[in-house]
Amino acid sequence: MKAGRRSPAEADAAALEELWRLGARPEEPMLLDNWFRCPGEAQARRLANLLQVAGLAPELAPPDEEGEPWEVAATVEVRPVAGAVAAMRADLEAAARSAGAEYDGWEAEPPGSF
Numbered sequence: 334m335k336a337g338r339r340s341p342a343e344a345d346a347a348a349l350e351e352l353w354r355l356g357a358r359p360e361e362p363m364l365l366d367n368w369f370r371c372p373g374e375a376q377a378r379r380l381a382n383l384l385q386v387a388g389l390a391p392e393l394a395p396p397d398e399e400g401e402p403w404e405v406a407a408t409v410e411v412r413p414v415a416g417a418v419a420a421m422r423a424d425l426e427a428a429a430r431s432a433g434a435e436y437d438g439w440e441a442e443p444p445g446s447f
Contacts, residue, residue, distance in 0.1 A: 349418060363413050365408065368438060371434040373403065394406070
């Protein structure tokens with residue numbers, strides 16, 4: 334389930350409601366996969382360093398074709414509630430801005446789907 338292109342708060346709320354409908358429990362932390370787009374390798378590596386300092390294990394993916402952005406992914410364990418997800422989003426957006434990158438949202442597997 335991916336938080337889409339509405340306002341961040343609306344997208345997060347809709348995605349959380351769907352996760353709850355599918356069995357996620359607000360009191361149990363979940364793994365949320367977060368995505369970033371970076372205009373170049375330097376920004377991707379800068380972002381990866383910031384995420385590592387924050388205790389995450391980012392993965393970098395170079396573009397398939399010249400001119401496309403680099404992608405960075407990082408998984409965060411968080412309770413699936415609005416406040417926790419909003420705080421996560423704010424921290425990751427700040428890291429992305431600091432590195433010259435763009436935060437592209439998060440997604441999570443529904444409970445029991447893996």
